[in-house]
Amino acid sequence: MKKIAVLTDFSERAYHAAEYALLLAARLQANVLLYNSFLVPSAEPLAGQIVWPMEDYDEIKNGCEADLEKLKARLEGKLADQTNGFRPKIECRAHDAQFDLTADEFLRDRDLLLFVLGNHQKGFSGLILGNHTREVLNRSALPVLVVPEKAVFEPLHKIAFATDLGQSDLQVVQSLTGLARPFNAEILLTHLCESTPENSRAVQDFLHEVTNKVNYPHIYYRHLEEKHLREGLHHMAETVKADLVVMVHRHKDFLERLFSRSHSLDLAEHTELPLLIFPSPAKFFPVI
Template sequence: MKTIAVLTDFSKRAENAARYALCLAEKIHADIKLYNSFFVPSEDPLSAQIAWPMEDYEALKRESLHQLELFGAKLKKEYSVGMTGTFKPAIEYECHDGNFNTYLKGLEAEKDTVLLVIGDHEKGMSTWMTGNHLDEIIDQVSLPVLVIGEHQKFQQIDKIAFATDLNTGDIEQIHSLAGLAGTFNAELLIVHIADEKYDDLELQYKVDTFLSDITSKIDFAKIYYRRVKSIDVGHGLNWISEHGQIDMLVMVHRHKTFLQNLFKSSFTKEVAATIHLPLLIFPSPAYAVPVF
């Protein structure tokens, strides 16, 4: 059974992300698995320098699991009233001690997991999802990561925009994304952001080659292409988000591409907050893209 993993620290942003994930799970016929990472002071490198009270590991774990169960029950109650579809996602729970990044590889090993959902970053929060943790998750995980803002509510997805530098390595991710778009009968808009000074003949050749590869490998009729002229990728993405009538923005995370600056410290969270849209990030290289 397909599963959507949801990381939660019980903050409002994380709870909202879980609600979005639950609605999405209903549409794609997937179950939900809630994860929480609880902190054990004795395992902190600085704990020896601080007079920590004695903490009972099992008590901390029970409390974390109890909070997960309460939140899961709350979600179940909400969707039993608000959801009208015939499929009802099952909700499971799992908690770990310490930094959750330690357990990402184990999560990825669960073959049925197709997506990891997290809330965006809120400056000043002292939880395990603060600081560079969001960036670390995006850097380390080999699953697609869906970042949901605090005020983003689930709605019908009619158009998904996929930002690309026309790298043929993106074809696999587009193929996977076509499955998600097909579930909603949505359009899939391929967006390339390029400077006006870019050689039009050279660009057109790359576009034609890229779209030809898509046509030959992906059987999905509602794929369209649009070039956005901008010298700044961030500005181009903001423009297409504001004027393109899209419901989700999708990118591929690479370490050495024109998108690299988007994934420097905290910028991913800044993009997600600025565009006010769900931001889906595919890893690259894609060792195993999910089937939605």
Template sequence: MKTILIPTDFSENARRAAEYGYYLAKQMRANVLLCNAVIIPAEIPQTGFTGWLGGESELLMEDSTNELQRLKAHLELIDRTDTFRPQVGYLNDAGRVADVVNTNCAAADVALIVIGKHAASGWSGFLLANHTNALIDAAKKPLLVVPPQAPVEMVKKIAFATDFNKIGKDIKSIYELIALARPMNAEILLTHVYTEKHHSPALQLLIDQLLTELSNKADYPHIYYRALEDTTAERGLTWLCKHGQVDILAMNHGPYSFIDDILNLSHTQKMAAHLSVPLMVFQA
């Protein structure tokens, strides 16, 4: 059975993301693994702290375990349904968030990582970097970033945004997305935001070829296509998420992708402020 890994720093945003991830696991019939990266200053000189005693490290790990147990109990308590109930496990390791997450993704059958939007007031006072952006760059599995205002409800439609410049990488990510969407029977809306008045004939041919390949090979009938005209990709995708009944926005992240400008630090924060739906990131 697949597993959804939910890293947490025990902040309010992280708790809401854990609730979202748990409900998503119910839809996907997957288990949940809660994960906390315990930042021990003596082990990570870049934090600027040194010389902690072993007993202090043990206290940090003990506090982490207690918080994980409380979060596990909370998720199990709020599930009052008679449908599939995910098994909830937890773990903590010392190290940077991205390292701990990727190590445990490799050890478990993790299909998806679910994380809350970074908050500066997290439980760990030593989490000095923005772990959300670090995971966007480094996660080795699909990553779902959940804004605090995202409603915890059934996922019915996922929009995958692309400019069709890297079609091979698009197809790889779309097949990964199909595997995630299939247990939920969710629609996948392939979306292209363009700034010209019309598609070029070459681009339209590429789109037709992609849709034909997916129709023939994916064996998933709920895939559609929609083009949007706007001045920028960011504006078009924000409009789509507000007015297109989209539950999750998905996109590739990697060198030379059209979304690079959106996914740098300033644009990520700007987009997160506009979007009320989770952002799913695939490594291109």
């Protein structure tokens, strides 16, 4: 059975993302996995200098599991008035490790479609708590749906995919058809580049590949000309009037990470639209 995993820290921001995921799962006829990754004192840098009693681990784990059950009950209350349609089953899982240490555990489950999380808190407190969005995007081998705190779930009418026309983006488009089909939504391919003969040929070649290899009737293309990519992405998110923006998160080498930042991370932090981010390279593309 298809599943959507919700990564939660039990904040209201995370609950909002979980509620969005639940309503999306109902439309996709998928179940929901609530997941919390907690750290025990022995995992902390100075833990080797201190003797921690085993009771600490049990207390932390039991508290985490209790919080997951409370979150599950709160979400199930949202389904109480639903008399028809698919009702997702909700599963809870707590793990005593950081997210990146357990990613392989998720990848063994080929029914898992994507991860969902709320965007991290901005400002000084967000800096102190750490940017969980950045950590998950850099470690995930599955698509990640970032849900802003002001985003309200609505049936999808338009999905905007900011593509750079790479060959792997064809697989992203194919995956998106499974997300669009239950809503009969449009998939709008957008490409930010200057109008040159070389770019025009690349666009035509890519669209020809899409036509031949992707079986979905509502795929359209829109060219956006913007000198600066960062501004262009924000302009796209604001003007195409999409319900969901899609990007590919390209991993960078050390020097690139040092002197620049990911465009997908930047957009995830500032957009008010739900943002679905595919990893690159990807081990496999889930059939959403």
